[in-house]
Structures are given as structure tokens and as C-alpha cells.
Amino acid sequence: MASVAMTLDANCIKRDFPALERIVNGHLITYLDSAASSQKPWAVLRAMDNYYETTHANVHRGVYTTAVEATERYEGARVIFARFVNANSKREVIFTKNVTESLNLVAQSWGNANVGPGDAILYTEMEHHANLVPWQMLAARTGAVLRYVPVTDDGHLDLSNLDTLLDGAKVFTFTAASNVLGTINPVRQLADAAHRAGAIAVCDAAQLAPHMTMDLQAMGVDFAGITGHKMCGPTGVGVLWGRESLLDAIPPFLGGGDMITDVHIDGFTPNELPWKFEAGTPPIAEVIGLGAACDYLSGLVLDDVRAHEIDLTGYAMDVLEARFGDRLKIHGPRDPNARMGVLSLALEGVHPHDISQVLDQQGVCVRAGHHCAKPLMRRLGVGATARASFYVYNERHDVDTLAEALSSASDFFK
Amino acid sequence: MPGLEDLYREIILDHYKNPRNRGTLEVPPAHRSDGVNPLCGDEIAVYVQVEGDTVTDVKIGGQGCSISQSSASMMSAAVKGKSIKDARLVIKAFKAMMSIHEPGHDPDAPPPDIKLGDLEALKGVVKFPVRIKCATLAWNTFAQGLDQFVK
Numbered sequence: 409m410a411s412v413a414m415t416l417d418a419n420c421i422k423r424d425f426p427a428l429e430r431i432v433n434g435h436l437i438t439y440l441d442s443a444a445s446s447q448k449p450w451a452v453l454r455a456m457d458n459y460y461e462t463t464h465a466n467v468h469r470g471v472y473t474t475a476v477e478a479t480e481r482y483e484g485a486r487v488i489f490a491r492f493v494n495a496n497s498k499r500e501v502i503f504t505k506n507v508t509e510s511l512n513l514v515a516q517s518w519g520n521a522n523v524g525p526g527d528a529i530l531y532t533e534m535e536h537h538a539n540l541v542p543w544q545m546l547a548a549r550t551g552a553v554l555r556y557v558p559v560t561d562d563g564h565l566d567l568s569n570l571d572t573l574l575d576g577a578k579v580f581t582f583t584a585a586s587n588v589l590g591t592i593n594p595v596r597q598l599a600d601a602a603h604r605a606g607a608i609a610v611c612d613a614a615q616l617a618p619h620m621t622m623d624l625q626a627m628g629v630d631f632a633g634i635t636g637h638k639m640c641g642p643t644g645v646g647v648l649w650g651r652e653s654l655l656d657a658i659p660p661f662l663g664g665g666d667m668i669t670d671v672h673i674d675g676f677t678p679n680e681l682p683w684k685f686e687a688g689t690p691p692i693a694e695v696i697g698l699g700a701a702c703d704y705l706s707g708l709v710l711d712d713v714r715a716h717e718i719d720l721t722g723y724a725m726d727v728l729e730a731r732f733g734d735r736l737k738i739h740g741p742r743d744p745n746a747r748m749g750v751l752s753l754a755l756e757g758v759h760p761h762d763i764s765q766v767l768d769q770q771g772v773c774v775r776a777g778h779h780c781a782k783p784l785m786r787r788l789g790v791g792a793t794a795r796a797s798f799y800v801y802n803e804r805h806d807v808d809t810l811a812e813a814l815s816s817a818s819d820f821f822k
Numbered sequence: 823m824p825g826l827e828d829l830y831r832e833i834i835l836d837h838y839k840n841p842r843n844r845g846t847l848e849v850p851p852a853h854r855s856d857g858v859n860p861l862c863g864d865e866i867a868v869y870v871q872v873e874g875d876t877v878t879d880v881k882i883g884g885q886g887c888s889i890s891q892s893s894a895s896m897m898s899a900a901v902k903g904k905s906i907k908d909a910r911l912v913i914k915a916f917k918a919m920m921s922i923h924e925p926g927h928d929p930d931a932p933p934p935d936i937k938l939g940d941l942e943a944l945k946g947v948v949k950f951p952v953r954i955k956c957a958t959l960a961w962n963t964f965a966q967g968l969d970q971f972v973k
């Protein structure tokens with residue numbers, strides 16, 4: 409069994425998250441769906457409330473004190489985020505609605521300007537729909553061809569043909585980690601391969617940023633997207649990070665206020681970075697909340713977060729295997745060091761929906777379904793899985809509760 | 823909060839574990855229609871055979887949870903041998919039990935006078951609104967199939 413991470417005290421961290429005090433169906437909630445969305449610590453809730461209670465005003469406009477303060481808090485969050493992911497400059501940090509919008513921005517603004525008939529777009533078989541559909545739409549618009557890197561039986565990317573697949577590709581887009589299998593992809597290696605082939609590298613970092621140190625300089629990609637609500641931040645805010653030279657070279661995404669320096673009756677001049685890509689009043693409170701979330705995670709130290717999750721994942725795999733043996737299948741890599749704290753489960757004789765329903769009676773929240781990765785589900789040969797995922801506030805006790813609840817589900821349907 | 827026993831009645835589990843009318847029919851003369859539950863990815867195939875005015879055979883394929891599978895199984899048993907008109911009435915009655923009504927429905931109108939038999943066991947599903955889609959998947963798919971036989 410893996411050793412206990414001493415640095416993160418999940419039991420103590422739990423108290424930072426008011427929603428984890430909830431009683432559900434007579435039980436204290438056991439929240440195991442953070443891969444879908446994490447809970448929010450007081451620090452984030454208070455930062456947003458405080459903004460609304462003391463300084464709310466629109467940003468980038470007013471000259472009065474609170475408007476200036478609002479702008480400072482909003483732009484301050486950009487600086488926090490830029491440091492959080494080791495970006496070169498805050499000009500490279502664009503606030504969006506979520507990672508889905510971030511990826512759509514790249515597929516539209518960069519894609520329309522750079523992809524033409526016969527060009528190849530490469531993605532992988534383990535992508536979330538958010539990193540498939542925008543590219544499929546781009547291919548339909550431009551006549552580009554779609555290719556994918558297949559997934560092996562043990563849940564890794566099959567890179568044996570990567571160079572052939574990249575031949576003629578303009579873009580290679582991939583997730584840093586699978587939201588179904590937990591597989592961590594070799595981001596640097598994929599980015600380097602893309603660049604050797606003359607393609608840009610785009611990374612869906614939605615499942616990476618909440619759990620590990622995200623160092624854009626080390627990752628070597630050209631664009632990366634994250635989503636705030638999976639990393640202790642609020643819903644309604646995401647980020648697109650892009651290399652300044654690329655962002656400078658491509659046309660704006662949405663048009664409107666804030667994204668211009670001048671507008672005439674017959675045309676406009678786009679604003680400079682990053683505002684060129686931020687049309688209209690942004691989600692100010694949410695951006696401030698995301699900044700607070702980055703500070704909160706930095707305070708926990710992301711290397712410790714990762715160590716804690718490896719420990720918990722290893723513990724969960726050991727406990728579940730010992731208890732259920734062949735009756736339970738955990739999709740994805742067996743080595744907890746090679747995966748995130750995401751366990752997609754198949755329990756013999758019990759459909760994922762029914763697992764989730766029975767577990768809910770005991771206050772245990774797990775996701776059942778296709779997890780917005782239908783091509784991957786087809787590859788796995790299943791319609792749905794039940795997915796338990798861990799975060800900073802989960803502890804071994806939660807795994808024990810899960811195992812107990814799975815047992816009762818198994819008994820119920822025997 | 824309703825308990826599990828409201829949802830998973832004995833007879834539902836029986837149909838889940840021993841589904842009736844599973845399989846395929848030759849197309850044509852039968853018609854195959856496919857349904858998916860976009861929320862969860864459950865997939866169902868309903869084969870319908872109609873001779874004259876009668877639903878002579880129904881077979882179910884696909885995969886899904888206990889609620890969608892048992893509902894499909896009970897449905898197949900309930901509509902087999904019925905006239906198209908009566909099969910439609912059963913669909914209507916079942917959907918009414920799931921609190922799904924046709925446009926223009928009068929909320930004060932009495933429920934359709936149809937005996938749902940075993941299907942009554944699924945009544946508890948209304949207390950779990952997210953599962954209503956599971957329970958109605960087969961029915962919507964079957965209704966599409968029936969439409970094919972009406973010129």
C-alpha cells in the first residue's frame with residue numbers, strides 16, 4: 409500500500425469547504441465528483457462576495473474610485489493566474505467562460521486563419537467533446553481532414569504512429585489528462601512531436617491545472633485552456649493561454665465592447681492583448697474568484713496536492729481490488745503515478761446509473777454516464793461508467809465509504 | 823426523500839435480470855428504430871413487426887440501466903399482440919404515469935383508462951426526476967417505430 413502523504417491534511421482542508429458539511433439523505437456528503445466540478449473554499453466565496461459588497465463596478469471604464477478598484481482586482485487576478493501557470497506575460501492570459509470556449513476560440517480564430525482544405529487536424533481518442541467538436545466544426549468549414557491518435561487497451565495514447573499521423577497536420581490538440589481514464593499524457597513529448605512536424609500544439613489542461621503544478625514553459629505547447637470550476641474557482645470563468653506571437657497574429661473571436669481601440673461606422677481596430685479577445689463585460693466576480701482559487705491552491709502547494717492524490721488513488725485501487733476482485737474493473741492505467749485521481753468503474757451486474765443512485769442514498773456523489781467522451785466510451789466498449797474522482801479535501805475515509813456503498817449496491821442487485 | 827424501494831421494485835429487478843423479448847427481428851418486414859439517452863449514453867434498439875393492424879412482435883436490443891432495461895422489457899410484453907391504436911394508448915398511459923403529457927393536455931382530465939399491470943411498478947420513477955428519461959427511452963423509440971407503419 410502506498411505511504412501516507414504527510415503534507416496535506418485533507419481532514420483539515422475539508423473545513424475550508426462549506427458545501428462539504430451538507431447532509432444528503434441522512435448522511436454527511438461524500439463528494440467524489442471533483443473531476444466534473446470541485447467544491448469552493450471560503451477564500452473564493454469571500455473574495456467574490458467582498459467584491460460585490462464593496463467595489464462592484466464595470467471594469468476598464470470608470471474613473472471613479474470603485475471602478476478603478478474593480479479593474480485592479482480583475483487585472484490583478486490575471487497576474488495571479490499568469491504566475492500560477494508560469495506564463496511569460498499577462499498579455500497571454502485571456503479570460504473566457506470555460507475551457508470549452510477557450511478551445512472554440514483557438515479553433516475559430518486560429519483555425520480559420522491557418523487551416524485550409526486538405527490540411528490535417530490531429531486529436532486523440534480520449535478527448536472530451538470540448539476538444540473534438542470545435543475541430544470537427546473547423547474541418548466542416550474548411551475542408552480539413554480529421555485524424556486521431558488511438559488509445560491502447562491499457563488506456564494510454566498509442567504513439568507508435570504519431571509521426572505519420574502528424575504528417576500534413578496543422579494542429580495537434582490533446583488533453584493533458586483524461587477525465588475518464590485518469591491517464592496523464594506526455595505533454596512535452598507531444599508538443600515537441602507536433603512542432604517537428606510543423607504543427608502547433610494545443611493542450612486541454614482542464615484536468616491538469618487543479619491537481620499538479622502547471623508550468624507552461626515546461627509543457628512547450630502553443631495554446632492551453634483551463635476551466636475555473638474544476639480548480640476551486642467559480643463556474644462561468646475559464647482561461648485561454650496562448651503564445652503572444654500567435655495571439656497577435658490571429659483575428660479576434662467575439663466582437664463588441666472592450667475588444668476594440670476604435671470603431672467607425674464602417675469598421676473597427678482591435679484592442680491589444682489580452683483584451684482583443686475579451687468582448688463585452690467580463691465575468692468580473694468570477695475572475696476575482698479564480699484568482700483567489702489560484703492563491704488557495706498555491707497555498708496548499710500543488711506538488712503536495714499531487715502527492716496526496718497519488719496516495720489516495722493508490723489506496724483506493726488497493727482497497728477496491730481487495731474487496732471486489734474480478735467483479736470490479738477500473739479503467740485506465742494501474743500505476744497511480746501514471747494517472748490522476750479519477751477512477752472509472754465497472755461493477756459486475758450493476759449499471760453505472762444504478763450505482764450512482766444507490767450511492768446517493770448514502771450521500772456518496774459519483775458521476776454516471778459517458779463523461780462527454782463518447783468516442784472513448786466506444787473504444788472501451790461501454791455505454792457508461794461510474795466515476796469517482798478525488799481532490800484536496802478527500803481522505804482515505806471517503807474511499808472506505810465508497811467501498812462500503814459499492815458493496816451495498818452490489819448486494820442490492822445480486 | 824423517497825427510498826430505493828420506491829424506485830427498484832422487485833418486479834423491476836426481475837425484468838432487469840430476466841429481460842423479456844430481447845433480440846432482433848429481420849428488417850424488413852420488421853422496422854428497427856434506435857434511441858439514445860444523450861445524458862448517459864444508454865442506447866436502445868426497438869424492433870417492431872406489424873401485420874395488418876396488429877403489433878405482432880417486438881424485440882429489444884441495446885444496453886442501459888435497470889430502469890431503462892426493465893421498462894423496455896415490460897413495454898414489449900405489454901404491447902405485443904395489441905392493435906396499433908391500443909399500443910398507442912398504452913404509450914400515452916405510461917407517459918402520463920411518468921407525468922409526461924401531450925401538448926394541450928387538460929390537467930383535470932382523468933388519466934387514460936388503461937390497465938398498465940406490471941408497468942405500474944415503474945410509478946416510483948417520477949419521484950426521481952432524472953430517471954424519467956431512462957424509463958421513457960424505450961417508449962419514445964417504440965413510438966417512432968410505430969409511426970413507420972402508418973401511411
Ligand SMILES: Cc1ncc(COP(=O)(O)O)c(C=O)c1O
Pocket residue numbers: 443444506507508509536538539583585586587612614615635780
Ligand atoms: C478534459 C476536459 N476538457 C473539457 C472539459 C469541459 O469543461 P467546461 O465544461 O468547463 O468547459 C472537461 C470537463 O467537463 C474536461 O474534463
